[in-house]
Amino acid sequence: MLFVQNVVNGLLLGGLYVCIAIGFSLIWGVLNIINFLHGSLIVLGSYIAYFAFVYFGLSPFIAPIFIMPLMFAFGYALQGSVLNVVIGKPVLITLTLTFGLDLILNNLMVWGFTANFRRVVFEHPLPTFEVHGIVIPGDRLMAMALAFLLTLIFFLLLNRSRIGRAIVAVRNDRDAAVLMGVNVKQIYAITFATGVAFAGAAGSLLSVVFPISPINSGVLLGKAFVICILGGLGSIGGAVIGGLALGIIESIGAMAAGPEYTVLISFIVLLAVLAIKPTGIAGKLGYE
Amino acid sequence: MTALLELKGLSRRFGGLMAVSDVTLDIKPGSIVGLIGPNGAGKTTLVNLISGALKPNAGEMWFKGTRIDGLAAHKISGLGIARTFQVVQPFPEMTALENVAAAAMFAGKAGSLREANARAEAMLERVGLGGLGATSAASLSLGQRKRLEFAKSLAMRPSLLLLDEVNAGLHGSEIDAAIALIRSLAQDGLTILIIEHLVKLVVALCDEVAVLHHGQLIARGPSADITNDPRVIEAYLGERYSKRGQNQQRVTDAAR
Amino acid sequence: MPKASPQTSRHALTARIGPVAVAILLVVLLVLPHYLDNYSLRLATTVFMYCVLAWSWNFIGGFVGYPSFGIAAFFGLGSYVGAIMLTQDMIPFWLSPACAAVVCLVVAALLGAPILRLRGHYFAVASLALGEVFRELAMNWTAVTGGGMGVNLPPLRSSLGTDSQVFYYMFLLLALVTFAVTVAVGRSRLGVAFRCIRQNEEAANMIGIDATRVKIIAFALSAAFPGAAGALYASWVGYIDPSDVFDIIISVKAPVMALLGGVGTVAGPAIGAFLYLAFEEIVWRNLLQFHAAVLGLIIVLLVLFLPNGFVDVTRRRKILDGAS
Numbered sequence: 001m002l003f004v005q006n007v008v009n010g011l012l013l014g015g016l017y018v019c020i021a022i023g024f025s026l027i028w029g030v031l032n033i034i035n036f037l038h039g040s041l042i043v044l045g046s047y048i049a050y051f052a053f054v055y056f057g058l059s060p061f062i063a064p065i066f067i068m069p070l071m072f073a074f075g076y077a078l079q080g081s082v083l084n085v086v087i088g089k090p091v092l093i094t095l096t097l098t099f100g101l102d103l104i105l106n107n108l109m110v111w112g113f114t115a116n117f118r119r120v121v122f123e124h125p126l127p128t129f130e131v132h133g134i135v136i137p138g139d140r141l142m143a144m145a146l147a148f149l150l151t152l153i154f155f156l157l158l159n160r161s162r163i164g165r166a167i168v169a170v171r172n173d174r175d176a177a178v179l180m181g182v183n184v185k186q187i188y189a190i191t192f193a194t195g196v197a198f199a200g201a202a203g204s205l206l207s208v209v210f211p212i213s214p215i216n217s218g219v220l221l222g223k224a225f226v227i228c229i230l231g232g233l234g235s236i237g238g239a240v241i242g243g244l245a246l247g248i249i250e251s252i253g254a255m256a257a258g259p260e261y262t263v264l265i266s267f268i269v270l271l272a273v274l275a276i277k278p279t280g281i282a283g284k285l286g287y288e
Numbered sequence: 289m290t291a292l293l294e295l296k297g298l299s300r301r302f303g304g305l306m307a308v309s310d311v312t313l314d315i316k317p318g319s320i321v322g323l324i325g326p327n328g329a330g331k332t333t334l335v336n337l338i339s340g341a342l343k344p345n346a347g348e349m350w351f352k353g354t355r356i357d358g359l360a361a362h363k364i365s366g367l368g369i370a371r372t373f374q375v376v377q378p379f380p381e382m383t384a385l386e387n388v389a390a391a392a393m394f395a396g397k398a399g400s401l402r403e404a405n406a407r408a409e410a411m412l413e414r415v416g417l418g419g420l421g422a423t424s425a426a427s428l429s430l431g432q433r434k435r436l437e438f439a440k441s442l443a444m445r446p447s448l449l450l451l452d453e454v455n456a457g458l459h460g461s462e463i464d465a466a467i468a469l470i471r472s473l474a475q476d477g478l479t480i481l482i483i484e485h486l487v488k489l490v491v492a493l494c495d496e497v498a499v500l501h502h503g504q505l506i507a508r509g510p511s512a513d514i515t516n517d518p519r520v521i522e523a524y525l526g527e528r529y530s531k532r533g534q535n536q537q538r539v540t541d542a543a544r
Numbered sequence: 545m546p547k548a549s550p551q552t553s554r555h556a557l558t559a560r561i562g563p564v565a566v567a568i569l570l571v572v573l574l575v576l577p578h579y580l581d582n583y584s585l586r587l588a589t590t591v592f593m594y595c596v597l598a599w600s601w602n603f604i605g606g607f608v609g610y611p612s613f614g615i616a617a618f619f620g621l622g623s624y625v626g627a628i629m630l631t632q633d634m635i636p637f638w639l640s641p642a643c644a645a646v647v648c649l650v651v652a653a654l655l656g657a658p659i660l661r662l663r664g665h666y667f668a669v670a671s672l673a674l675g676e677v678f679r680e681l682a683m684n685w686t687a688v689t690g691g692g693m694g695v696n697l698p699p700l701r702s703s704l705g706t707d708s709q710v711f712y713y714m715f716l717l718l719a720l721v722t723f724a725v726t727v728a729v730g731r732s733r734l735g736v737a738f739r740c741i742r743q744n745e746e747a748a749n750m751i752g753i754d755a756t757r758v759k760i761i762a763f764a765l766s767a768a769f770p771g772a773a774g775a776l777y778a779s780w781v782g783y784i785d786p787s788d789v790f791d792i793i794i795s796v797k798a799p800v801m802a803l804l805g806g807v808g809t810v811a812g813p814a815i816g817a818f819l820y821l822a823f824e825e826i827v828w829r830n831l832l833q834f835h836a837a838v839l840g841l842i843i844v845l846l847v848l849f850l851p852n853g854f855v856d857v858t859r860r861r862k863i864l865d866g867a868s
Contacts, residue, residue, distance in 0.1 A: 397750025
C-alpha cells in the first residue's frame with residue numbers, strides 16, 4: 001500500500017519534473033548548449049508567480065500565461081546578445097559561459113529577493129482526493145495536469161507549426177536545414193527563448209508545491225540533468241520518460257533509504273546511465 | 289608460402305545491414321592485392337575490421353600466424369599493420385615531421401625521440417615531402433597530405449599496408465606519383481592491400497584482385513581475369529550489361 | 545636539418561631565458577615569507593593552491609582535450625582522506641597530502657575507464673556528477689565523515705615556523721611538484737600521446753597509442769594533485785564540510801584559470817591562477833554582496849573575448865612579427 005502511494009507520489013512529482021526538463025533538453029538538443037542557468041530561471045519563474053500571487057492574487061496555475069511571454073523575451077534577448085557568440089564552440093566554453101551567467105543571475109536574485117524561503121499559501125486550497133486509500137493532494141494533481149498540458153502544447157507546437165518543424169530540422173541536421181532555407185540564427189534564438197519560457201512556467205507550477213529560494217537552483221538544475229540523461233536528449237518523449245522515472249526513483253528511494261539520499265541516488269543513476277547507455281532510455285539523439 | 293594475412297568467414301553487421309558478409313581471403317607476403325567493388329560494397333568496412341577500428345561480429349583474422357580479431361586498433365598497429373584513411377587524418381596542429389615522428393614513436397617502436405625524428409625525416413624523403421618537415425600538417429595540400437599519410441604508415445615499419453582510396457581527389461600527375469611510390473614500396477618487400485575504384489589502376493598495379501559486392505567476396509584472382517568476370521561486371525553495371533555482353537558473344541559466334 | 549627561422553630562434557631564446565626566469569622566481573618565492581604579513585602570506589598560499597588546481601585540470605582538459613568538471617570531486621576527496629586520517633591519528637601530518645594523492649589516483653584510475661569512454665558534453669556531465677555524488681556521500685555517511693557537521697582538525701603548531709609559513713612552503717612545494725610533472729610530461733612521449741589524442745583520437749589509436757590507457761593516466765594525474773591540495777587545505781583551514789570542499793565552483797575555477805592563462809600551455813595555468821586570485825581579491829574587498837555576480841561577469845567576459853587566454857595573445861604577436 002505504502003509502495004503504491006509512493007509510486008503515485010512519484011508520478012505526481014514526475015509530471016512536474018517533465019516540465020522542468022523540457023526547456024533544458026530542448027536547448028541542449030538543438031543549440032548544443034548545456035544551460036547552467038536553467039535552475040535559476042525556474043526559480044525566477046517561481047518568484048514572478050509568487051509576487052503575482054501576493055500582490056495581484058493571480059493563481060500560479062494561471063500565471064504561466066503571463067510568465068511565459070515575459071521569460072520568452074528575456075531568453076530571446078539573452079541568446080541574441082551573449083549566447084550567440086558561442087554557438088558551435090566546445091562544451092568547455094559554453095558550459096563555463098552559462099555557469100558564469102548563472103552566477104550573475106543567482107546573485108542578483110539573492111540580493112533582490114533574499115535567500116529566505118517563500119511559500120505560496122492558498123487561502124482556499126484545492127481538496128485532497130482519496131482513491132482506494134491512496135492520498136492525492138489536489139494542488140499537486142492540478143500542477144501535474146497543467147504540466148502535462150504544457151508538455152502537450154509544446155509537442156504540438158514542435159510537430160505541427162512551421163517554426164516547430166524548423167527547430168526539429170535544425171536539431172537533426174543543421175547544415176541541411178540551412179540548405180532548406182531555414183534562418184538558423186533565428187531558430188536558435190526562438191529555441192532558447194522557448195526553453196526559458198518553459199523554465200518559467202515550470203517555476204510557476206513548482207511554486208505551488210515547493211518553497212522558493214535561489215538556493216534551490218542547483219538542485220533543480222541537477223534534476224534537469226538527470227532527467228535528460230535518463231530519458232534521452234532533445235526529444236519530448238525522452239523528457240517525459242525521464243521526468244516520470246526520476247519522480248518514481250526519488251519516491252521509492254526516499255521510502256527505502258530516506259529522503260536525504262534522493263540526490264545521491266539520482267546522481268548515481270545518472271552515472272550508471274552514462275556508463276551503460278549514454279543516450280538514455282528514449283535514446284536517439286545524443287550530441288557529443 | 290604461408291599467408292601474411294588470413295581472413296576466415298569475417299562478418300560485420302550494422303543494425304540490419306550486413307556490411308561485410310562471410311569474407312574469406314588470404315594475402316600472401318610481398319603481393320599487391322586490389323580490393324574493388326561498387327560503392328557501399330563494404331571495402332572500407334573490411335579495412336576497418338583488419339586494422340582493428342571495428343570488431344567483427346563473426347569470423348577470424350590471422351596475421352603472421354597470430355590471431356588478431358578482437359584486438360584493439362593500437363595493438364594491431366603495433367603488430368605491423370598500417371593503414372591510410374580515405375579522408376586523410378593528420379594531427380592538424382602538428383608539423384609534418386611531428387606527425388610522422390609520432391607514428392614512429394608508438395607503433396613504430398622507435399627507441400628515442402631522436403630516433404623517431406630521424407626515421408620521420410627519412411620517411412618524408414621517401415614519399416617526396418623532403419623539405420616540408422616544418423610545415424604544419426593543416427596547411428599542406430591534399431596531395432601532400434595523402435603522402436603524409438603514407439609517410440606515417442611507413443614510419444610504423446609495417447609488414448602489411450592497407451591503402452584506402454589513396455587517389456581520391458588527386459589529379460593526373462599526382463596519381464602517377466602515387467602509383468610509382470606504391471610500386472617502389474612493393475619492390476622493397478611491403479605487402480599491400482589497396483582499395484581503389486579506378487579499375488584501370490588496379491589492373492595496372494595489382495597482382496591479384498578481390499571483388500566485394502554487398503559485403504560478400506564474389507570474385508578473386510589475377511587482375512586480367514577479374515575484369516572479364518561476368519559476376520564482376522554485373523556487380524558494377526547491373527545484369528543487363530553482363531547478359532548483353534554474353535549475347536554479343538553469341539551473335540559474334542553465330543556470325544562466324 | 546630544418547632551417548632556423550625567426551620563430552625557432554626566438555623559441556630558442558625563450559627556452560634559454562625560461563629556466564633562468566623560473567630560477568629567479570623560485571628564489572624570490574623562497575624568501576618572500578620574511579617580508580609578508582599573515583594576510584599576504586595566505587594570499588600567496590592560495591595562489592599556489594590555485595596553480596596546483598589549474599595545472600591539474602590542464603592534464604586532462606588542456607593536454608588531452610577532455611573538458612573535465614571534476615576537479616572538486618578529487619579536491620574534496622583528498623580533503624576528507626587527509627582530514628579523516630589525521631583526526632584518527634593514522635598518519636603524521638606531513639604524510640597526509642601523499643596519502644590523499646594516492647587514494648585519488650587509484651579512485652580516478654578505477655572510475656576513469658568507464659567515464660573516459662564518453663566524449664564532450666557527456667564526459668563533462670559525468671565528471672560534474674562525480675563531484676556531486678562524492679559530496680552527497682560525504683553528507684550522508686555521517687559515521688565516517690561527520691556528515692553536514694564536517695570535520696575539525698587541530699592546528700599544526702609546528703616547531704618549524706608559524707602555521708602560515710609552514711603551509712606557504714608546503715603549498716609552494718606541491719605547486720613546484722605539479723609544475724615539474726607538467727614540464728616533464730610536456731616533453732615526454734606521454735605528452736606527445738596526449739597531444740595526438742586531443743587532435744585526433746582515432747588517428748592516435750591507429751598509430752599505436754593506447755588512447756584509453758593514456759587518457760586514464762591524464763585523468764589520474766588530474767586527480768592526484770588536487771587530492772594532495774585538498775588534504776593540505778583541510779589542515780590549513782582547520783575545518784571542512786561537504787559543501788565547502790566539493791563546491792562546484794572549484795571545478796569551474798580550474799578550467800577558468802587555465803583559460804585565462806592559456807589552455808594546454810605550461811605557464812598558462814599559473815598565470816591564470818595568479819590573475820584569477822587578483823580578481824577575486826579585488827572583488828572580495830570591494831563588492832562583498834555581489835562578489836559571485838562579479839566573478840560570473842569576469843568569467844563571461846573571459847569566455848566571450850579572450851577564449852585563448854593571455855599566453856596565446858603574446859604568441860599571436862610573435863607569429864605576426866615572424867611573418868613581417
